[in-house]
Structures are given as structure tokens and as C-alpha cells.
Amino acid sequence: MQTIDNYDFAGKKALIRVDFNVPLNENFEITDDNRMRAAIPTIKKIIEKGGSPIIMSHLGRPKEGPTDKYSLRHLVAHLSELLGGTTVKFATDCIGDETKKIASELKPGEVLMLENLRFYKEEEKGDEAFAEKLAANGNCWVNDAFGTAHRAHASTAVIAKFFPNDKMFGYLIEGELNSLCKVMDSPKRPFTAIMGGAKVSSKITIIENLLDKVDNLILGGGMTFTFIKAHGGNIGGSLVEDDFIETALRIEKLAAEKGVKIIMANDVVAADAFSADANTQIVESDNIPAGWLGLDAGPRSIDEMKNVIENSGTILWNGPVGVFEFDKFEAGSRAVGNAIVAATAKGAFSLVGGGDSVACVNKFDLADGVSYISTAGGALLEYLEGRVLPGIAAVQQ
Numbered sequence: 001m002q003t004i005d006n007y008d009f010a011g012k013k014a015l016i017r018v019d020f021n022v023p024l025n026e027n028f029e030i031t032d033d034n035r036m037r038a039a040i041p042t043i044k045k046i047i048e049k050g051g052s053p054i055i056m057s058h059l060g061r062p063k064e065g066p067t068d069k070y071s072l073r074h075l076v077a078h079l080s081e082l083l084g085g086t087t088v089k090f091a092t093d094c095i096g097d098e099t100k101k102i103a104s105e106l107k108p109g110e111v112l113m114l115e116n117l118r119f120y121k122e123e124e125k126g127d128e129a130f131a132e133k134l135a136a137n138g139n140c141w142v143n144d145a146f147g148t149a150h151r152a153h154a155s156t157a158v159i160a161k162f163f164p165n166d167k168m169f170g171y172l173i174e175g176e177l178n179s180l181c182k183v184m185d186s187p188k189r190p191f192t193a194i195m196g197g198a199k200v201s202s203k204i205t206i207i208e209n210l211l212d213k214v215d216n217l218i219l220g221g222g223m224t225f226t227f228i229k230a231h232g233g234n235i236g237g238s239l240v241e242d243d244f245i246e247t248a249l250r251i252e253k254l255a256a257e258k259g260v261k262i263i264m265a266n267d268v269v270a271a272d273a274f275s276a277d278a279n280t281q282i283v284e285s286d287n288i289p290a291g292w293l294g295l296d297a298g299p300r301s302i303d304e305m306k307n308v309i310e311n312s313g314t315i316l317w318n319g320p321v322g323v324f325e326f327d328k329f330e331a332g333s334r335a336v337g338n339a340i341v342a343a344t345a346k347g348a349f350s351l352v353g354g355g356d357s358v359a360c361v362n363k364f365d366l367a368d369g370v371s372y373i374s375t376a377g378g379a380l381l382e383y384l385e386g387r388v389l390p391g392i393a394a395v396q397q
Contacts, residue, residue, distance in 0.1 A: 001396065002168040004042060004142065009051030013103055015138035016042060016170060017155050017391075019147035019375070020057035020075055028074040033082070035147070036075070038375050040082050042144045042170035043111065047086070052106035054138050055079070056094065056155050057145070058118040066119045076113055088113055094120070095133040103137040123154045128161070130154045135162035144170025149391030150379040160394035167395050172375065177392070179372040180383055183351050188313030189215060194305075194336060196221035196319030197356065200244045205385040206318070207251055211258050216308050218263045220297060220321025220332065224285065227252070227264060233286025236270065238293040263308055267298030269322070269329060276326040296322030297332030305332075309339035315350040317357050318384070324360050333360045341369030353380040 018039040023031045030036070046053045060070040073090055080088045087110070091099040094114040106112055114137070117123040122130035131154035135141070141163040143149070148156045160167050169177070183191075193214045195203050200223040210217065219227065222239035229235050230248040255262050268285045270292040271278035282298045283289070297305065309315060317340060324333040337360055344350045352361055353374030361367050374380045379389055 002166065004045055004168055004170055004174070007049075007140065007166075007168055009046050009049040009140070011108060012051045012140055013054055013106055013138040014046045014051045014140050014142055015054050015056060015134065015159075016046070016142045017145045017148075017159075018042075018055055018057050018170075019145040020055070020072065020079075021059055021147070022075070024074060028069075030075065030078055033078060035375060036079060036082060038172050039144055039170065042142065042172060043083065045171065046142070047083075047109050047111070050108045052103075052108060053111050054103055054106070055088075055111065055113040056117055056134065057113075058123065058148070059116050060118075062116065062118050066115070070116050070118070072113055072116050079111075079113065083111065086111055091115060095130070095137075100136055117153075117155050124151070125154075126152045126158045127154055128158055131158040132162055135159050140166035140168075142168055142170045143391055143395055144172045145391065146173045146176045146374075146379055147376045148379065149173065149376070149389040150382045150387070152390035157390040157394040160397070169395055173392070175372065176374060176376065176380075179349075179351050179374070180380075182349050183314055183316050184213060184384070187213065188349060190312050191314040191316075192216040192218065192308055192312040193316040194218040194220065194309070194318065194321070196223070196321045196333075197354075198222035198239055200226045200241055200248060203319070204244075204247060204251075206381060208254070209384060209386045210316075211251075211254050211260050214260055214316075216261045216263060216312070217255065218305055218308065218321075218336075220265065220305075220336075221319055224264050225294060228286050231286070234288055234290075235286070235294065236288035236290055236292040238288060261308075263304060265294070265297040265301035265321070265332075266304075267300045268294035269296040269298055269331070271295045271329070274323075276328060278328070280328065295326070296329035297335075299331075302332055302335045306335055306339040309336065310343050310346075312343050313348050315340050315343060315348055316384075317350070317352045318354040318381075320356050320360050324356075324363065330363075334364050337361060337364050337366045341366050344370055353384075 225238040320333040322332040323329040
């Protein structure tokens, strides 16, 4: 398989599928450029090797074709800045004769950004004819958009057909896959997964897949209360999914059969309202008073979680263990993050993924202390569920 390091880009027009779906404010200013920064090493490598990067991405969810609000022209100046002042040309379409002409005239080291792929409905439909038109703009295809790798779209998977010997991953996807392999295929023991978040229903398949791999499973956040209620506990007004009580019991039974230790909060910080300034008290997780709801792990539970994490060899964190957005209920998630950093400093490999977990890491300024932070949301979750990702398979086939 070709790699970005062994491929000869000299004189080539390299189509790079990136994920530049970044947030913009009302003045079309980028408020978080992490996704753009993540693609820079790949773009720079192609420039260094004498190629001409042609950037393809979507932005937002345009419903009715071209819309200025979703135009990638708003990103051109910042991309140029991230590339150290390199001029970035812009094509007002992603296909067509004019775009093809601009692409063909690129000199080595010149960069071109194409207009939003999703201005065409054929992109999300995975239309082969559209993919062929995109392919006509370049000599090779580099997939570096892990965030969209779970979609069989024209630019993320179908386009591979037109580059049978000239397709490869960029550094971002390589890094994601290498990190996921360390966690899912060859973890250093003990392997601890921390699954947090509001609902059991959104994490069932991941949890079931992880039970064959982990030694410890820490469950936190709102999903905890479905498990507690399944054993007859009083959870007050805490979040619960009554339809998944039997599922919770089945997960516990499976874990016991596989020798996986499940750790959940046995004491919680309860609040009398879902509010940043609510009154609070620490209570047993199975004895929350009526009208109160559990919003964070309690001190005893935090100590247990920290002990398990700090003695782990591999750690996967997906989801907070409390309502960390409110400072009053951030202690559990902060402690989990600090414990992961401590374990990593002792030699553990740690992978953080999922929007809320990454938000925790950023809020508590822990990014430099973990091994890898995934850029993906849905793609990461589907990978953890054991699914084949079309954008990955398209390169590997």
C-alpha cells in the first residue's frame, strides 16, 4: 500500500480529502481551527515532496446548493496563515472545466482549495459519476479526513476507484489508526476504558465490543442511573432509560462472565436542579432523595476511579463522568483526566476521543499529558463498535 512517505509526489496534483468542517461566527471567523491544524502536516509534506495539494472538504450542512454561509472561501486566508504564508488559490466550484483547468495549471508547491463538496447532493449520495469528476482534478488521492471516514461519500470512499495505485492515508488518519490499534488490538495491560455520557443506548454496542478487550470498565455520567435503577436503587430525578434496564443487567452479566470489572459511582454529588448554582449534597448513588438528581461522581467514587486509572497500562476515555460544563459538577471528570495524565506519565498509553471528552481535556488544560486525542466523533464511535469504516476500507483495498 502506498504511504505519504514513500509516494513520489513530484509534479503531481494531490487531491486531499480533509475535514475542514470548522465552526464560524456571524462574521465568518473561525472559532476553533483544530481540524485545520490537524491536516497541516500532510499538506506540508506534499509541498515538500514537490506536489501540488488540492484541498477538498465539506463545511456545514447546506440544503439548497451553493450558499455563501457555507463557502470554503471563508477558510482560505487562515489556511494560508497556517501554511506559513503560502498562497492558497480558490476554485469557486469543486468540479467542472474551469476547476479542472485551475488544477492542471498548478505549479509544484502551489495550493488550491475547492469549493464545498456538499453543494452537490451527489457527494453524500456517494455518486460515482460525481466522484469521477472530482478525480479528474488530480493524479492521486490522499484521505486525511478521519472525521468523515464512516461515510461512504463520493470524496471519502467512492473516489478511490479512480486511483487504484495512487491512493493513501494522510498523517492524521495514520495517527488515528495507529493509536486505535494500540488500544483495541494490542493493549498494554491492564486496559481500562472510561465510558461516560448521558445515555446507555448511545454506547451499548461500544460497551459490548469492549467487554472482549478490557480489564476494567468505568461507567460514568447519566448512564450510571439506568444500572442503579436496574438493581432497585432510588435515583430521585436522575436521568434514566427505563427501556434499557434489562440491557444494563445483561451488560453486567456479560462483564462478569468475561472477568471484566465494572466500576460505577457508589456516591454522587446530587443537586436539587439541573443548574450551575443548584444546591448540592453528597449521597449514596442508590439513595438519591426525590426531586434531586445525580450530576457528578462523589469523593469516594472518584478515589476508586483514580486508583484504577493510575494503575492501568492502556486507557480509553470516551465521555465525561459528570456535568463538567458546570464548575460545581466538574470534579469527577477533572479527576479522571488528571489520573489519565498521571498514568501516561508512568508509561501508559492513553487515547481520548469523543467531543465531550476532548472538551474536558481542553477545559482542564490536559492535552499535553495524554498520548493521543482523536479528532473524530462518529467515525471513532463506529470504529470502537467494531464496524468497517468505508473511508478506511477504500484505501486499504
